[in-house]
Every structure is written in structure tokens, then in C-alpha cells.
Amino acid sequence: MRFPSFIPALMTALATASINPMDRRAMTVHESVAVLPSGFAHSGSVSPDQEITLRIALVQSDIVGLQSKTYAVSDPANVLYGQHLTVDEVATFVRPTAVTVSEVSGWLQTYGITAKSVSPAGDLLQITVPVSTANTLLSAQFSSFTHTASGKTSIRTLSYSIPASLQSHIQFIHPTVAFVPPLTAPSLNRVKVEGHAIVEERVEPTSNTVTSCANTVTPSCIEALYGFPTAKANHSAQNIIGVAGYTGQYASYSDLALFLKNLQPDLVGSNFTVMEIDGGVNTQAQGQAGDEADLDIEMTVGLAGGVPTTFISVGADYTDDIWGFIDIANSILAAPIKTRPTVLTTSYGFNENTVPVSVSIGMCNAYTQLGAVGISVLFASGDGGVSGLQPTSCSTFQPTVPGTCPFITSVGGSSGLAPQTAAALSAGGFSNIFPTPAYQAAEVAAYIASIGDEYAGLYNTSGRGIPDVALQALDVEFVWDGSLYLVGGTSCATPIFAALIALVNDRLTAAGKPVMGFLNPFLYSSVGKAAFTDITSGNNPGCNTNGFYAAPGWDPVTGLGTPNFNALLTAVGL
Known part of the structure; x- marks a missing residue:
């Protein structure tokens, strides 16, 4: 006998209800996607037996309190300045309440599911079912979806629900409704220097620097421009640069050695260590070096001589729905303090409109914890019509995440030496998720007032503005795969700034003072701004528009401008 098609489904539902009586509780949609995002296509059903790993982000007990504390220890005008928190102290703010843990665990146990904690404070649970x-x-209704451009598939759903009684206990469950394009390496705009031996005459900081560095920016050009000390750091304890690596990008020991031999001979023999997360590796096989990884390592090791550098290789075994961007923060927090970086530089990011709000906030909360314990977190602001990795929607001036998080320092690009101008590729803008933080409110308001109605309606006038600072982002020399290249991009500027901050940290620790930690309240203070050279010309053309342009004071192309090492030392009281 043939049954109506709804009968088997009804019988299954009744059977499930008898096994799981808590199913009778009212369910409510927690997150959903009205329309499948552009670039993705439904590619079929998934076997009901196939396992899927989910992360459940629990509501943190006092994230607002942590934010306030982080601002306090990072504000030079506050009596708590420099008194960074311990990981245990951070945990008291983000650890879920006992009620939250009990309610969510009870719900899962009804289905025979036991979750494991995958974050230091227990605010992130993981299940595999x-x-x-x-x-x-x-x-x-989990199904298979394909990113058409790359062919990569993932298991997602357009909607999911949780018991209404758990709405106040669960932030989000992922991977579920996040359709984030695959992470790819930044476009470096690199140009190979053909027919040129990798031997450069070192440019000393003299009156000829401007002329000699006009078209090729060597490490010594950078040192001269920003006042980098040429002597090696001598107080490296508890001061480490972390370089985040993704997408199978591996840093080459041999390329670094060649770079130092020819461009920074005083640092020959310097190297980096490796930290592996989510199955990350750092293969040294011929031809496997990543151009971004090599660039980031060479700009940090080669400019912050004597400061230990760790390449943090994030593999593909992530389950945070954002390519390991939350996993890396949790792994750093869980690491012993002696191996924990004091500066973390990342040259990757996402267009803000491609990441669910819940995930963007989750990333921001994770990086806030890094700032609270004294880590300066830096992200590239993005390059021209491309925000780091993905095409920017020029008509809406999309900024990048996680750089729009108020607890991250966003780095834009500059070019030229005398005068310095905005690099045309330097992306920036205003967040549609995070409001303008107090530390930059006056600067953002002044810029918006200066452009009047230009681009009215194309950006959020009350959003967090990026970038915060800018550094050289054009015609920088580096070695990749045994050859010399000139490269451009904010992903070049960011590790340069990381090296500079690490050297300031070196002087601070030598004087018995704490490292800088979360930078932004300091940068936007009167003493902090005085350490930067304002850039007032140039713009980011964007697509079919003139884009934002540089102007006196802060602007969404070059931020506060470019730094000077000695001025920074003065600003921190050295």
C-alpha cells in the first residue's frame, strides 16, 4: 500500500518527539538567510549519516565589562594604563554563567550529545553529530552548497532555530548560515625584477635617501623614512611578533636568508619559529613558499632585528566558520605567556558584507581578549577595489572585517617619501556593524563634515572608521621563491608597522615598563597623534568614483598618517 508522502515524515517526527521530549519546547529562528548569497549555488542533499562539527558560542557573562576594562588599561590618560589583564582575569568577563552552561548542556544531553569546550573561558562549545x-x-535543513568561482563545497543551511528559552544563552551556532567566500591569499601586485641579481647596495639614511628610494623601497629606505633603529633589539623577553599565515601560505627559511644576506646583512642568521593551529604546517618543499608569508616574515624579521618572530600557520581543520580567524585568537590565549606574541600582524580579511553580523561580533570579541592581555592586533585595511582578498562593492564602499572591530588597529597604505601621499590602493571606510568608538569620534566627525554630502548614502556616517595608520605600500623589495620582487599592498604596510611597534616594546620592556598592547586609545590621544606625519594628498579611486581621499587630520585612506620611531618613544615617555 502506498502511503501519502507526508505520513513517513509525520511518523519520524512523532518518533523523534517521543525520544526527545524537549523537542516540544517552542523553537524560534535564531539566524537565517533570506536569499542565497551571490556566488553560491545549491549543489544537492547531504547524507543524513554524514557528520558535521558545530560550534556553539555561549553568551559571555560581561563582554561590555571586558571592553571597558580593555579601554582603561589601553588609555594613557587612565590610571590603569599598562596594567594588562591575565588570561584568567579575562576569563571572568567572558566565562558563561552557570545557568547558561546548565541550560545549553541540558538541551544537548536530551539528544544524547555531550559538548566539549574549545576556548580558554569555556564560552565556545563544539559538537560533532x-x-x-x-x-x-x-x-x-543542512544541504551542500558550492562556491561557484572556486568549486569549493560546504554544508550549510538557510535557517536554524533553537528553543526560545535558550535565546538569551546562545550567541550563535556555526557553521550554519554563513556563506563566506573561500579565503585566498591577498593580491600583492608584485613585479619580478628581471635580469637583476639579488644584490642591492644598502641605502644609508642620508640626504640622498629620497632620491635613491624613489622607485625601489628597500629595508634601509623604510628605516630611514620612519626612523627605525638599525641596532638590534636587546631586550626580547616577553616581546614576540606573531605573523598570521593562512591559505596554505608557508614562509621560507631560504628566502629569508637570501633577503637578509642581500638587503639586511647585519641580521644574517636571524630566523623565525613556527606555531601550528588547525592542522597548519610550514613546509619547506621547493616551490611551496607563499609570497604573502615570505613578505610578512621578511618585513618583520628584517626590520625588527633581534625581536623573536613566530609564523602562525593556520590550517584547514577549522570549525569556527571563518577560516580559523577565531581559532587563532583562542589558541594564542591558551599558549604559555613566554610564547605568546605581543604584536600580531595579519594581512588577510573579508569584505564586511560577506560575513554574518554574529560572526563579525564573535571575531571582535575574540580579538578584544587579545588586546586585554597586552597584544597589539594589526590587520591590513585592504587594497583598492579589493579588500585584502575579495572584490569590494565600490557602490557601497564596503570596509573589511575584522579590521573594523574597534579593538583592532587597521593599517592602510602610503607611497612616496617627500612628500608622502596616500597609496591609491589603500582601502578604508566606515563599518556598518560597529559604531564609531569614542577614541576616534572627533576625528571621524571632522572628516565627514569636511566632505559634506559627497557620497551621501553610500557609507555609514556613524560607523567605526578605518584605517587607523598608514605605511609604505608600493614598490617594496622582498625575496620570494629565490627571486627579487617589488610588491605593493596594505598587506606589505601592516608587518612594517608590526616591526616598529615591536621595537617600541623592546625599549619599553628594557625600561621596566609594560608593552603597548591595544594601541588605538594611545594612537588617537594628543601625545599619540603627535608621533605621526599627517598625509593630506591622494585618494583611493575605487570603482567608477574618486573614492575617499586623504585630508588634514584622520581620513579613511591613511588614518592618522605615518609613524616616526623616535616620536613614538617620546609619546610613551622614553
Whole structure:
């Protein structure tokens, strides 16, 4: 006998309800996607037996309190300045309440599911279940989706629900409704120097620097421009640069050695260590070096001589739905303090409109914890019509995440030496998620007032503005795969700034003072701004528009301008 098609489904639902009586609780949609995002296509059903790993972000007990504390220890006008928190102290703010843990655990146990904690404070739980169980648990319909440009597939759903009684206990569950394009290496705009031996005459900081560095920016040009000390750092304890590496980008020991031999001979023999996360590796096989990884390592090791540098290789075994960007923060927090970086530089990012708000906030909360313990977190602001990795929607002036997080320092690009101008590729803008933080409110308001109605409606006038600072982003020399290249991009500027901050940290620790930590309240203070050279010309053309342009004071192309090492030392009281 043939049954109506709804009968088997009804019988399954009744059976499930008898096994899981808590299913009778009212469910409510927690997150959903109205329309499948452009660039993705539904590619079929998924076997109900296929396992899926989900992360459950629990509501943190006092994230607002942590934000306030982080601002306090990072504000030079506050009596708590420099008194960074310990990981245990941070945990008291982000650890879920006992009620939250009990309620969510009880819900999962009803389905025979036991979650494990995957964050230092226990605010992030992980479960691995068959797709059929995930569908029942979340009233979802997980399917296979393909990113058409790359061919990469993922298991996602357009909507998921949780018991209404748990709305106040769960921030989000992912991977579920996040359709984030695959992470790819930044476009470096590199040009190979053909027919040129990798031997450069060192440019000493003399009156001829401007002329000799006009078209080729060597490490010594950078040192001369920003006043880098040429002597090696001598107080490296508890001061480490962390270089984030993604997308199978591996830093080459041999390329670094060649770079130092020819461009920074005083630092020959310097190297880096490796930290592996989510199955990351750092292969040294011929031809496997990543251009971004090599650039970031060479700009940090080669400019912050004597400061230990760690390449943090993030692999593909992430389950945070954002390519390991939250995992890296949790792994750093969990690391012993003696191996924890004091500066973290990242040359990757996402267009803000491609990442769910819940995930962007989750990333921001994770990086806030790094700032609270005394880590300066730097992200490239993005390059021209491309925000780091993905095409920017020029008509809406999309900024990048996680750089728009108020607890991250966003680095833009400059070019030229006398005068310095905005690099045409330097992206910036205003967040549609995070409001303008108090530390930059006056500067953002002044810029918006200066442009009047230009681009009215194309950006959020009350959003967090990026970048915060700028450094050289054009015609910088580096070695990749055994050859010399000139490269451009904010992903070049960011590790340069990381090296500069690490050297300031070196002087601070030598004087018995704490490292700088979260930078922005200091940068926007009167003493901090005085350490920067304002850039007032140039713009980011964007696509079919003139884009934002540099102007006196802060602007969304070059931020506060470019730094000077000695002026920074004065600003921090040295």
C-alpha cells in the first residue's frame, strides 16, 4: 500500500518527539538567510549519516565589562594604563554563567550529545553529530552548497532555530548560515625584477635617501623614512611578533636568508619559529613558499632585528566558520605567556558584507581578549577595489572585517617619501556593524563634515572608521621563491608597522615598563597623534568614483598618517 508522502515524515517526527521530549519546547529562528548569497549555488542533499562539527558560542557573562576594562588599561590618560589583564582575569568577563552552561548542556544531553569546550573561558562549545541529528536539533535543513568561482563545497543551511528559552544563552551556532567566500591569499601586485641579481647596495639614511628610494623601497629606505633603529633589539623577553599565515601560505627559511644576506646583512642568521593551529604546517618543499608569508616574515624579521618572530600557520581543520580567524585568537590565549606574541600582524580579511553580523561580533570579541592581555592586533585595511582578498562593492564602499572591530588597529597604505601621499590602493571606510568608538569620534566627525554630502548614502556616517595608520605600500623589495620582487599592498604596510611597534616594546620592556598592547586609545590621544606625519594628498579611486581621499587630520585612506620611531618613544615617555 502506498502511503501519502507526508505520513513517513509525520511518523519520524512523532518518533523523534517521543525520544526527545524537549523537542516540544517552542523553537524560534535564531539566524537565517533570506536569499542565497551571490556566488553560491545549491549543489544537492547531504547524507543524513554524514557528520558535521558545530560550534556553539555561549553568551559571555560581561563582554561590555571586558571592553571597558580593555579601554582603561589601553588609555594613557587612565590610571590603569599598562596594567594588562591575565588570561584568567579575562576569563571572568567572558566565562558563561552557570545557568547558561546548565541550560545549553541540558538541551544537548536530551539528544544524547555531550559538548566539549574549545576556548580558554569555556564560552565556545563544539559538537560533532550526524547531519540528521543537526537537522532535528536545530529545525534546519543542512544541504551542500558550492562556491561557484572556486568549486569549493560546504554544508550549510538557510535557517536554524533553537528553543526560545535558550535565546538569551546562545550567541550563535556555526557553521550554519554563513556563506563566506573561500579565503585566498591577498593580491600583492608584485613585479619580478628581471635580469637583476639579488644584490642591492644598502641605502644609508642620508640626504640622498629620497632620491635613491624613489622607485625601489628597500629595508634601509623604510628605516630611514620612519626612523627605525638599525641596532638590534636587546631586550626580547616577553616581546614576540606573531605573523598570521593562512591559505596554505608557508614562509621560507631560504628566502629569508637570501633577503637578509642581500638587503639586511647585519641580521644574517636571524630566523623565525613556527606555531601550528588547525592542522597548519610550514613546509619547506621547493616551490611551496607563499609570497604573502615570505613578505610578512621578511618585513618583520628584517626590520625588527633581534625581536623573536613566530609564523602562525593556520590550517584547514577549522570549525569556527571563518577560516580559523577565531581559532587563532583562542589558541594564542591558551599558549604559555613566554610564547605568546605581543604584536600580531595579519594581512588577510573579508569584505564586511560577506560575513554574518554574529560572526563579525564573535571575531571582535575574540580579538578584544587579545588586546586585554597586552597584544597589539594589526590587520591590513585592504587594497583598492579589493579588500585584502575579495572584490569590494565600490557602490557601497564596503570596509573589511575584522579590521573594523574597534579593538583592532587597521593599517592602510602610503607611497612616496617627500612628500608622502596616500597609496591609491589603500582601502578604508566606515563599518556598518560597529559604531564609531569614542577614541576616534572627533576625528571621524571632522572628516565627514569636511566632505559634506559627497557620497551621501553610500557609507555609514556613524560607523567605526578605518584605517587607523598608514605605511609604505608600493614598490617594496622582498625575496620570494629565490627571486627579487617589488610588491605593493596594505598587506606589505601592516608587518612594517608590526616591526616598529615591536621595537617600541623592546625599549619599553628594557625600561621596566609594560608593552603597548591595544594601541588605538594611545594612537588617537594628543601625545599619540603627535608621533605621526599627517598625509593630506591622494585618494583611493575605487570603482567608477574618486573614492575617499586623504585630508588634514584622520581620513579613511591613511588614518592618522605615518609613524616616526623616535616620536613614538617620546609619546610613551622614553
